[in-house]
Amino acid sequence: MTPFRPFTGIPKQVEERLEELNATISRRNFLRDSGLLVVSFSAAGMVGANPFATQAAIAQAGGPYRDPDFRQLDSWVVIHADSTATFYVGKTDCGQGTGTAFRQMMCDELDIAYDKTSLIMGSTDVTVDQGGSGGSDAIQTDGWPMRRVAAEARRVLLELAAARFALPVDQLAVSEGVVTVKADPSRRVTYGELIGAKRFNVTLTGDNINATTGVAKLKAVQDLKIVGLPLQRYDIPPKVDGSLKWAVGVKLPGMVHARNVKPPVAGAKLVSIDESSVRGIPGFVKVVSKGNYVAVVCEREEQAIRAARDLKVTWQKPSVRPFPTSENLYTYMRSATPTSSPNPNVVGNPDAALASAAKVVEADYDVPFQGHTALGPAHATADPSNGQMTIYSNDMKSYGLRNGVAEFLQMPREQVRVVWMEGPQGYGRTAADDAGFEAAFLAKELGRPVRMQWTRAEETAWDTKGPAFTFSLRGGLDAQGNLVAFDYNARAADYHHLGYNEPDTVLIAQLAGMGTSKPASGGAATPSEMYAIPNRRMTTHVVSLPLVFETPLRTGNLRDPNGPQVTFASESFIDELAAAAKADPVEFRMKLLTASTTEDSGFKRARSIAVVKAAAETYGWDPRPSPKPLGTGDILTGRGIAYAYRSQTVVAQIAEVEVNRRTGHVWVKRLVCAHECGLVINPEGLRRTIEGGMLYALSRALHEEVKFDTEKVTSVDWVTHPTLTHADTPASIEVVLVNGDPKPDRPDLPHYGAGETACKPTIAAVANAIFDATGVRLRRVPFRDARVLAALKAAKV
Amino acid sequence: MSNVTLTVNGRAHTVDIEPSTPLLYILRNDLDLEGPRFGCGLGQCGACTVIINGAAVRSCITPCSSVKGEITTLEGLAKDGELDPVQRAWIEEQVPQCGFCQNGQIMTAKVLLSRNPRPTDTQIREGMAGTLCRCMTYYRIHAAIKRAATLIADAGAASDKGGAA
Numbered sequence: 013m014t015p016f017r018p019f020t021g022i023p024k025q026v027e028e029r030l031e032e033l034n035a036t037i038s039r040r041n042f043l044r045d046s047g048l049l050v051v052s053f054s055a056a057g058m059v060g061a062n063p064f065a066t067q068a069a070i071a072q073a074g075g076p077y078r079d080p081d082f083r084q085l086d087s088w089v090v091i092h093a094d095s096t097a098t099f100y101v102g103k104t105d106c107g108q109g110t111g112t113a114f115r116q117m118m119c120d121e122l123d124i125a126y127d128k129t130s131l132i133m134g135s136t137d138v139t140v141d142q143g144g145s146g147g148s149d150a151i152q153t154d155g156w157p158m159r160r161v162a163a164e165a166r167r168v169l170l171e172l173a174a175a176r177f178a179l180p181v182d183q184l185a186v187s188e189g190v191v192t193v194k195a196d197p198s199r200r201v202t203y204g205e206l207i208g209a210k211r212f213n214v215t216l217t218g219d220n221i222n223a224t225t226g227v228a229k230l231k232a233v234q235d236l237k238i239v240g241l242p243l244q245r246y247d248i249p250p251k252v253d254g255s256l257k258w259a260v261g262v263k264l265p266g267m268v269h270a271r272n273v274k275p276p277v278a279g280a281k282l283v284s285i286d287e288s289s290v291r292g293i294p295g296f297v298k299v300v301s302k303g304n305y306v307a308v309v310c311e312r313e314e315q316a317i318r319a320a321r322d323l324k325v326t327w328q329k330p331s332v333r334p335f336p337t338s339e340n341l342y343t344y345m346r347s348a349t350p351t352s353s354p355n356p357n358v359v360g361n362p363d364a365a366l367a368s369a370a371k372v373v374e375a376d377y378d379v380p381f382q383g384h385t386a387l388g389p390a391h392a393t394a395d396p397s398n399g400q401m402t403i404y405s406n407d408m409k410s411y412g413l414r415n416g417v418a419e420f421l422q423m424p425r426e427q428v429r430v431v432w433m434e435g436p437q438g439y440g441r442t443a444a445d446d447a448g449f450e451a452a453f454l455a456k457e458l459g460r461p462v463r464m465q466w467t468r469a470e471e472t473a474w475d476t477k478g479p480a481f482t483f484s485l486r487g488g489l490d491a492q493g494n495l496v497a498f499d500y501n502a503r504a505a506d507y508h509h510l511g512y513n514e515p516d517t518v519l520i521a522q523l524a525g526m527g528t529s530k531p532a533s534g535g536a537a538t539p540s541e542m543y544a545i546p547n548r549r550m551t552t553h554v555v556s557l558p559l560v561f562e563t564p565l566r567t568g569n570l571r572d573p574n575g576p577q578v579t580f581a582s583e584s585f586i587d588e589l590a591a592a593a594k595a596d597p598v599e600f601r602m603k604l605l606t607a608s609t610t611e612d613s614g615f616k617r618a619r620s621i622a623v624v625k626a627a628a629e630t631y632g633w634d635p636r637p638s639p640k641p642l643g644t645g646d647i648l649t650g651r652g653i654a655y656a657y658r659s660q661t662v663v664a665q666i667a668e669v670e671v672n673r674r675t676g677h678v679w680v681k682r683l684v685c686a687h688e689c690g691l692v693i694n695p696e697g698l699r700r701t702i703e704g705g706m707l708y709a710l711s712r713a714l715h716e717e718v719k720f721d722t723e724k725v726t727s728v729d730w731v732t733h734p735t736l737t738h739a740d741t742p743a744s745i746e747v748v749l750v751n752g753d754p755k756p757d758r759p760d761l762p763h764y765g766a767g768e769t770a771c772k773p774t775i776a777a778v779a780n781a782i783f784d785a786t787g788v789r790l791r792r793v794p795f796r797d798a799r800v801l802a803a804l805k806a807a808k809v
Numbered sequence: 810m811s812n813v814t815l816t817v818n819g820r821a822h823t824v825d826i827e828p829s830t831p832l833l834y835i836l837r838n839d840l841d842l843e844g845p846r847f848g849c850g851l852g853q854c855g856a857c858t859v860i861i862n863g864a865a866v867r868s869c870i871t872p873c874s875s876v877k878g879e880i881t882t883l884e885g886l887a888k889d890g891e892l893d894p895v896q897r898a899w900i901e902e903q904v905p906q907c908g909f910c911q912n913g914q915i916m917t918a919k920v921l922l923s924r925n926p927r928p929t930d931t932q933i934r935e936g937m938a939g940t941l942c943r944c945m946t947y948y949r950i951h952a953a954i955k956r957a958a959t960l961i962a963d964a965g966a967a968s969d970k971g972g973a974a
Binding site for chain 2: 707
């Protein structure tokens with residue numbers, strides 16, 4: 013294997029020390045190249061009970077449901093008599109394969125074969141509360157306590173073996189769950205023989221769950237054998253053969269089906285319900301209403317669908333228009349009085365620098381509201397049996413749902429639990445789990461298990477939205493084309509941004525008159541890059557739409573909540589500045605990155621340089637300014653780069669586009685992503701997560717926009733709210749795992765997060781590529797055919 | 810309500826049901842089949858796809874009384890305990906993320922390959938275009954369809970060889 017050599021551009025002294033280190037860390041080489049290896053591996057085997065089946069089985073107990081104690085080793089690791097192990101963690105997997113990655117990390121620390129283990133996640137009564145998922149921090153943050161408890165279990169098992177053999181621990185070896193005497197390997201004992209089916213009874217320490225630890229030391233990265241392997245995900249076979257039990261499919265004795273009846277226009281007040289309009293429907297059970305919240309309940313699902321359609325409800329429209337139209341949104345946002353304007357972040361003297369600049373560039377950008385629009389609309393089933401409340405849910409933050417529902421229903425926490433099961437994409441939507449609250453509310457009202465299922469129109473119109481943004485940017489170049497001033501001004505329509513499963517902000521609380529009267533302040537964001545610009549001002553404002561509560565335009569966390577919007581503006585603008593300086597876009601960025609040697613604790617500058625170089629080298633970037641000379645045929649091609657970081661994960665992406673000048677259609681033919689997230693746990697899982705993140709952002713670039721008139725959202729299905737399809741898929745996607753963490757004096761590479769970072773730069777990379785191909789700068793998302801064609805025509809392309 | 814008889818994955822079932830009820834709800838709620846899933850109820854996304862008479866059919870907009878022919882769901886693709894080559898390719902390529910849409914992807918790909926054993930990239934794009942994925946696993950689906958085509962061709966070649974021997 014070739015020695016580890018990060019793409020040049022890392023400061024020289026760091027690179028030299030890194031090379032010394034690499035002489036001793038072959039593991040790092042392996043991790044970087046492991047995506048190229050063909051590793052023989054039997055299909056992911058699950059030992060004993062399928063974790064998913066187990067999850068259904070554990071839902072039998074009758075309560076109360078006490079919190080597992082995170083300071084007890086037994087809450088995390090169970091060794092069975094057959095030397096298999098079950099891990100229990102307080103996380104959920106939204107489809108990025110984090111469950112498999114957790115097992116890999118814990119197996120390595122425990123010294124047990126991967127296929128002798130299983131993992132239970134997310135159910136509140138059997139797993140400790142690690143918060144579920146969010147922020148792409150599962151590996152970065154939650155992986156540490158998991159590693160430490162597994163290491164502690166190994167330590168305890170070795171001590172048990174030492175006592176059995178009457179030898180000190182240092183005379184024992186352990187491999188794959190078997191402890192042997194170094195001097196006489198015929199003397200051996202298995203983990204199952206040492207503790208199988210018995211409790212560890214070991215108390216852990218730590219002020220909070222993230223700090224949970226025993227006394228064992230973690231293994232050095234060089235000693236990890238399972239981390240870094242491209243193991244197949246254990247959850248994929250049951251997703252492919254149809255055997256997986258999903259939250260959406262839960263059936264309970266006596267269960268009834270519920271559908272919501274939403275106000276026809278935002279802010280409407282319920283006047284009256286004519287229950288006789290549905291009483292004759294076979295299987296009709298009840299109409300439940302509170303405030304402006306209305307639901308119908310029937311014995312069968314198709315009956316509930318019909319009842320929701322037929323129910324006659326009289327509503328009174330609000331006296332004020334709830335919002336401007338989506339066409340007028342940006343004009344409204346730019347002129348609205350902000351609800352908050354934090355003090356700008358200022359470096360140097362941007363006004364003076366702009367005044368004396370040789371060239372000043374100004375540009376405005378707009379990004380619409382974009383919805384989660386999960387493929388499967390919201391759903392949950394709640395069971396009020398035995399005076400308890402069990403919610404079967406795909407809520408990515410199941411622990412928060414439990415707390416929120418307990419408060420909402422005014423039940424003791426111990427009487428409420430959430431059984432987490434798989435469901436359609438999380439990405440922030442299920443962190444504000446409307447359906448879970450609604451199912452529990454109705455189950456309590458009816459005293460029967462209730463399954464709540466939202467419709468497509470309801471989900472697309474009323475799910476939580478990523479905030480719309482407007483940007484006004486100014487930049488100043490000196491006579492040599494150096495960027496000397498950058499003035500950033502962002503406005504986000506983010507007033508009353510929803511929290512996580514808060515009992516007073518979920519939709520049913522708002523509609524039922526049980527919501528807060530104090531809106532959350534919301535926020536805008538600033539670019540995430542390491543550019544050295546001597547004079548800068550970063551200004552952010554939050555603005556509100558006229559209707560704050562009971563509105564379908566309610567903002568929540570959508571996959572990297574502000575990143576795609578902010579990075580679209582900032583990285584498009586950097587490209588505009590490069591074009592104004594007649595500089596190559598990669599070289600222009602490299603100059604900004606290398607203009608300083610100031611580093612943070614994670615060497616983010618050096619790693620930023622490494623990913624930009626890696627992306628350019630992988631793409632085969634030939635330096636020249638954009639745009640390229642205009643082509644002559646119908647199809648114009650171009651390339652664009654964008655870069656960003658999120659926390660300590662750094663990415664650079666290059667898009668190659670074909671723009672049809674007759675139709676305005678944009679096809680992103682090729683995507684390259686250089687990705688640096690420290691220690692890689694599972695390179696194949698990581699690659700797919702990055703691919704998904706990029707294509708998700710591509711969908712936002714090309715298609716997605718929530719449309720509305722002045723009283724309701726008019727995006728209600730896949731025709732009125734299009735998404736990326738197979739037809740849009742790039743012909744080629746290349747992901748380079750740079751793994752270029754250059755901190756030279758650290759024995760371990762930390763593992764950072766992945767997922768949301770890959771969403772950040774894609775929209776900008778595509779916009780920059782369209783500019784390169786056509787010379788036309790698109791400053792409003794999305795780049796649908798009609799908008800692109802209009803821009804091309806206006807520019808006479 | 811009336812009796813409707815449906816043959817699903819080789820077994821006949823009679824349900825007493827309102828005849829206009831979409832097939833999807835009977836498969837899921839009465840026959841306990843979780844392969845076909847509710848995504849839109851409008852025939853727009855494909856999550857509910859089943860195979861009837863060799864065609865990919867959207868069960869969410871198909872009245873149960875209109876079904877003529879045997880229904881195959883995701884659960885019925887495996888034969889004699891062996892996963893279908895399309896399913897094997899899906900696992901080998903590690904296609905799914907959340908997996909919610911993958912029933913539609915697999916069933917649509919199965920029909921695509923049965924009609925066109927060697928689809929081109931363009932034919933895959935066009936043939937699959939109406940089957941949506943919000944985790945955006947499209948790129949891996951394309952690879953899996955090509956892999957499945959090879960698996961099916963190899964199996965055919967092996968059985969031809971076996972037949973000749």
